[in-house]
Amino acid sequence: MTNKPTIQDVAKKANVSVATVSRVINEQGGVRKPTEERIKQAIKELRYVRNAVARSMVRKETKTIGVIIPDICNPFFPEIIAGIERKAIGADYSTTLSSSNESKKIESKIIQSFVERGIDGVIITTADENGEHLQPLFDANIPVVAVDRAIKHFDVDTVLTGNREGAYEAVRHLIMQKHEKIAIIRGPQDTTPGLERYKGYCQAMEEYGLPIKEEWICDGDFMEDSGYELTKKLSTCKEMPTAIFSSNNLMSIGAIKALYDMSWVLGKEVSFVGFDDIDIATFTNPPLTVVSRPMRNLGELAFQLLFERMKQDPLVKNQKREFIVTPHLIVRQSCKRSVY
Amino acid sequence: MTNKPTIQDVAKKANVSVATVSRVINEQGGVRKPTEERIKQAIKELRYVRNAVARSMVRKETKTIGVIIPDICNPFFPEIIAGIERKAIGADYSTTLSSSNESKKIESKIIQSFVERGIDGVIITTADENGEHLQPLFDANIPVVAVDRAIKHFDVDTVLTGNREGAYEAVRHLIMQKHEKIAIIRGPQDTTPGLERYKGYCQAMEEYGLPIKEEWICDGDFMEDSGYELTKKLSTCKEMPTAIFSSNNLMSIGAIKALYDMSWVLGKEVSFVGFDDIDIATFTNPPLTVVSRPMRNLGELAFQLLFERMKQDPLVKNQKREFIVTPHLIVRQSCKRSVY
DNA sequence: CTGTTAGCGCGTTCAC
DNA sequence: GTGAACGCGCTAACAG
Numbered sequence: 001m002t003n004k005p006t007i008q009d010v011a012k013k014a015n016v017s018v019a020t021v022s023r024v025i026n027e028q029g030g031v032r033k034p035t036e037e038r039i040k041q042a043i044k045e046l047r048y049v050r051n052a053v054a055r056s057m058v059r060k061e062t063k064t065i066g067v068i069i070p071d072i073c074n075p076f077f078p079e080i081i082a083g084i085e086r087k088a089i090g091a092d093y094s095t096t097l098s099s100s101n102e103s104k105k106i107e108s109k110i111i112q113s114f115v116e117r118g119i120d121g122v123i124i125t126t127a128d129e130n131g132e133h134l135q136p137l138f139d140a141n142i143p144v145v146a147v148d149r150a151i152k153h154f155d156v157d158t159v160l161t162g163n164r165e166g167a168y169e170a171v172r173h174l175i176m177q178k179h180e181k182i183a184i185i186r187g188p189q190d191t192t193p194g195l196e197r198y199k200g201y202c203q204a205m206e207e208y209g210l211p212i213k214e215e216w217i218c219d220g221d222f223m224e225d226s227g228y229e230l231t232k233k234l235s236t237c238k239e240m241p242t243a244i245f246s247s248n249n250l251m252s253i254g255a256i257k258a259l260y261d262m263s264w265v266l267g268k269e270v271s272f273v274g275f276d277d278i279d280i281a282t283f284t285n286p287p288l289t290v291v292s293r294p295m296r297n298l299g300e301l302a303f304q305l306l307f308e309r310m311k312q313d314p315l316v317k318n319q320k321r322e323f324i325v326t327p328h329l330i331v332r333q334s335c336k337r338s339v340y
Numbered sequence: 341m342t343n344k345p346t347i348q349d350v351a352k353k354a355n356v357s358v359a360t361v362s363r364v365i366n367e368q369g370g371v372r373k374p375t376e377e378r379i380k381q382a383i384k385e386l387r388y389v390r391n392a393v394a395r396s397m398v399r400k401e402t403k404t405i406g407v408i409i410p411d412i413c414n415p416f417f418p419e420i421i422a423g424i425e426r427k428a429i430g431a432d433y434s435t436t437l438s439s440s441n442e443s444k445k446i447e448s449k450i451i452q453s454f455v456e457r458g459i460d461g462v463i464i465t466t467a468d469e470n471g472e473h474l475q476p477l478f479d480a481n482i483p484v485v486a487v488d489r490a491i492k493h494f495d496v497d498t499v500l501t502g503n504r505e506g507a508y509e510a511v512r513h514l515i516m517q518k519h520e521k522i523a524i525i526r527g528p529q530d531t532t533p534g535l536e537r538y539k540g541y542c543q544a545m546e547e548y549g550l551p552i553k554e555e556w557i558c559d560g561d562f563m564e565d566s567g568y569e570l571t572k573k574l575s576t577c578k579e580m581p582t583a584i585f586s587s588n589n590l591m592s593i594g595a596i597k598a599l600y601d602m603s604w605v606l607g608k609e610v611s612f613v614g615f616d617d618i619d620i621a622t623f624t625n626p627p628l629t630v631v632s633r634p635m636r637n638l639g640e641l642a643f644q645l646l647f648e649r650m651k652q653d654p655l656v657k658n659q660k661r662e663f664i665v666t667p668h669l670i671v672r673q674s675c676k677r678s679v680y
Numbered sequence: 681c682t683g684t685t686a687g688c689g690c691g692t693t694c695a696c
Numbered sequence: 697g698t699g700a701a702c703g704c705g706c707t708a709a710c711a712g
Contacts, residue, residue, distance in 0.1 A: 008690095072421055
């Protein structure tokens with residue numbers, strides 16, 4: 001960032017004023033053809049590139065959006081990001097990405113940095129759904145879209161999945177296979193996905209008059225290790241479950257690993273359904289039945305909503321919008337009830 | 341980004357000059373305690389946050405680095421990114437991420453946008469190793485670090501993996517299991533990883549005096565589908581290979597899927613080693629032997645190198661540095677030579 | 681210790 | 697059609 005030619009240099013070289021150069025740079029028209037050519041020539045010769053910082057300064061926009069996610073290594077999020085970026089690049093926005101590692105504190109810092117930088121909008125899967133820590137964003141009047149997890153403290157556009165329905169369908173599927181003793185590995189109950197998926201589980205169980213033993217309810221943290229540990233724990237139940245519902249992808253991986261390690265035979269001694277599809281699903285024996293959702297679409301939708309906000313589309317003013325994308329069950333073979 | 345209080349407002353409220361406010365904001369010292377307190381109070385009351393754009397304008401740095409990768413949905417890259425971000429956040433840098441989708445054209449656009457935005461440095465896994473399209477970065481004097489793929493046209497710090505050694509070890513391992521007919525699913529030969537891994541394969545084969553049939557050499561594009569298709573193709577060889585070496589993670593997944601679909605029995609009719617570890621590796625039957633590498637470290641190292649460049653550390657001036665991180669073989673069971 | 685002021689590079693009136 | 701000049705918010709001399 002040194003000695004870069006400025007609009008001044010171009011103006012001088014082309015024998016015009018900076019105003020005229022600015023006009024052709026921004027394609028505002030109203031410049032005679034020959035002048036324009038001269039300017040373009042100068043730009044090329046000088047290798048001039050416009051300075052977005054200075055431009056942001058006067059325009060009061062950075063054409064940049066911030067994205068905050070809790071864990072970039074969970075394959076769910078790269079898909080979301082890919083969706084966001086796809087749309088963003090089309091709208092000529094850059095994407096600044098940060099991972100909070102599920103820490104509210106880190107998230108606050110990221111937010112601070114975002115508002116300092118004058119980001120135009122934020123898409124966030126928050127580490128803390130209370131959301132008071134998003135205050136600075138609202139102070140600065142920066143539009144926010146929540147993805148996958150809601151935000152309680154503020155009214156923001158939100159893109160969620162049908163968590164409850166998805167979980168309900170999954171458990172119902174288990175029940176249809178004559179399962180009655182179904183355990184759940186829950187996610188954090190202070191997150192929308194964690195709680196709603198649990199509710200879906202309960203709903204299905206209740207609807208079919210099935211009892212829910214306390215020992216079948218395990219609390220995980222959406223990470224692989226907890227899936228592993230909790231599955232081991234489930235194997236020690238006084239009343240052994242014949243099926244397990246796992247609340248997310250990473251915990252499913254852990255769970256399956258545990259099953260293998262304990263020789264608790266999948267699809268024979270115990271059935272399994274997980275929320276979110278995973279690579280390993282078709283490699284286990286039998287393949288895993290899972291709840292799947294169009295992740296890339298979630299990201300695209302999120303950007304779309306944010307974009308409208310950033311443009312201050314009058315149509316969407318003052319109304320919180322909530323989109324719930326419907327997931328669907330991919331039935332493979334891990335739920336068949338066989339001999340027990 | 342509207343009506344935000346400025347340093348002026350704070351100055352007025354605290355009855356001092358902007359210079360003094362600037363001093364406390366930047367913790368430069370030389371301000372009497374009571375004045376400082378008054379200013380801090382004003383900042384709090386006004387909810388003032390400093391404007392990084394204006395600051396960048398005069399400081400001529402944005403405290404932002406740009407990261408370009410070819411495919412965010414390849415789990416290899418999120419790990420890299422996690423490593424970069426970890427270090428970056430510690431050094432108080434933000435990270436702007438963009439995915440090129442392996443397109444040189446898109447990559448050029450991203451680069452253009454980066455230099456316009458006055459990014460301080462770039463970490464890139466380029467879609468085109470020739471690298472002429474990186475010219476604008478050098479025009480603008482922006483330091484660059486290449487990760488995983490080299491850049492030919494310019495001398496830049498580079499972080500690579502021991503691709504050849506890794507592949508060599510993998511193939512050698514196969515040979516030690518008495519395999520002689522070993523096929524390779526190659527990556528693009530105009531990429532360092534693609535080419536070097538192929539060289540490692542050749543080296544091992546030659547060293548042990550094993551012939552390489554042309555039909556055993558398949559050209560993939562590092563994506564899952566090509567792994568799938570090429571494995572199918574391999575099954576039609578006149579002289580069937582007894583082992584396959586796959587050049588990357590995604591192609592490995594495709595390959596294994598193909599094996600399953602064709603009932604070409606893994607670990608029995610055909611052995612397998614892949615470059616890069618993958619989730620599914622421990623779920624296949626038998627589990628997959630793979631070449632593994634410390635991806636997060638690659639990212640951390642890359643940032644470290646870039647950081648030194650950005651600080652213009654005189655120690656590193658004018659020398660291109662190249663780091664090669666050694667991979668290692670994780671031996672599982674997919675290579676045992678059994679009955680054929 | 682604190683204040684004044686000159687830019688940083690650009691977009692935008694408002695004249696010409 | 698084109699140009700001159702102001703100001704965006706801040707930092708960095710330089711004065712006091």
